[in-house]
Amino acid sequence: MTVRSKRTALLGRFLTHAVLLLFVVFSLFPVWQVVNISLRPGNQLLSTSLELIPTGATFENYVRLFTEADFLRWLWNSTFVSLVVTVTGVVFASMAGYGFSRFRFAGRNIGLLSLLTTQMFPATMLLLPMYIMLIKLGLINSYLGVVIVYSATALPFCIWTMKGYYDTIPVSLEEAARIDGCTHFSAFYRVILPLAAPALVITALFSFMAAWSEYLVAAQILQDTRLWTLPLGLKSFESSMSTEWGMYGAGSLVVMVPVVLLFLALSRWLVSGLTLGSVKG
Numbered sequence: 001m002t003v004r005s006k007r008t009a010l011l012g013r014f015l016t017h018a019v020l021l022l023f024v025v026f027s028l029f030p031v032w033q034v035v036n037i038s039l040r041p042g043n044q045l046l047s048t049s050l051e052l053i054p055t056g057a058t059f060e061n062y063v064r065l066f067t068e069a070d071f072l073r074w075l076w077n078s079t080f081v082s083l084v085v086t087v088t089g090v091v092f093a094s095m096a097g098y099g100f101s102r103f104r105f106a107g108r109n110i111g112l113l114s115l116l117t118t119q120m121f122p123a124t125m126l127l128l129p130m131y132i133m134l135i136k137l138g139l140i141n142s143y144l145g146v147v148i149v150y151s152a153t154a155l156p157f158c159i160w161t162m163k164g165y166y167d168t169i170p171v172s173l174e175e176a177a178r179i180d181g182c183t184h185f186s187a188f189y190r191v192i193l194p195l196a197a198p199a200l201v202i203t204a205l206f207s208f209m210a211a212w213s214e215y216l217v218a219a220q221i222l223q224d225t226r227l228w229t230l231p232l233g234l235k236s237f238e239s240s241m242s243t244e245w246g247m248y249g250a251g252s253l254v255v256m257v258p259v260v261l262l263f264l265a266l267s268r269w270l271v272s273g274l275t276l277g278s279v280k281g
Contacts, residue, residue: 034252034253035249037246037249038061038062038249039053039057039059040246041056041058061249061250062254065247065250065251065254068247069233069247070228071254073226074230075230077229078211078229078230079258081143081146081147081229082212085147085211086211088147088151089151089154089203089207090203092151092158092159093155093158093159093161093207094193094200096155096159097158097159097162097165097199098162098166098188100112100159100163101162101167112163115156115160119157123217124216126153127216130149130152130217134148141224145221146218146221147211149217150207150210154206157206158202158207161199161203162200162203164199165196165198165199166192169192169195173191173195174188177191201266204266208262214229215231218231218232219231230255234252234255237251
């Protein structure tokens, strides 16, 4: 390699890293702003200073978040709903995806197409029919009503993800398990599910996210303040006359922590779970 080509390669690498660093700054700037606002004293909330750490930084907003607001109740409500939706999504998607992958039955293609079609519509378009359904079932203002809506919106994507991943697992593994004495369900439970762990992680993560940060559906279904989830609770810091920006920022950061920890804990399965199921249809 000539000196000129080395300089060109070095310059290209430098420009690549510079562009990536610029995008990192753009991505982290809003997060830093929220951290900055959450640490500001009450008399500096409207400050436009770009200090990394605000003058007189304090954790007062975090203390008020847990002592003056029902944040722990909102946290419990969101955690409970999100975990139920996650378990529901994993159980139903793992079995439905297996059925679509392994069996050929009347209506299979139409069912897959219907699941795919539902992903083309925004959740707001499905809100009215689901709201009417929940009224007739008497599930308005209840955990179960929210769980049903969240599960219904998350399951189509989860089923497609599981179906695509099951397609990559050879059928011969199940046949070998059947020869060794396993029942069909036992072969599915003992052989296929462990191999599909990356896809199960994606399904669990997507189901959890669909419930953890959702606001619009919860705002329509949950009227009782004791049932409010975290997005509704944070929204209550806003009013027509003033907004508790300090507590808003502190609450936003606390809400973000479980999601970040979940991504870090499951990161080793994320790439394979998202890509491996796409190589075979």
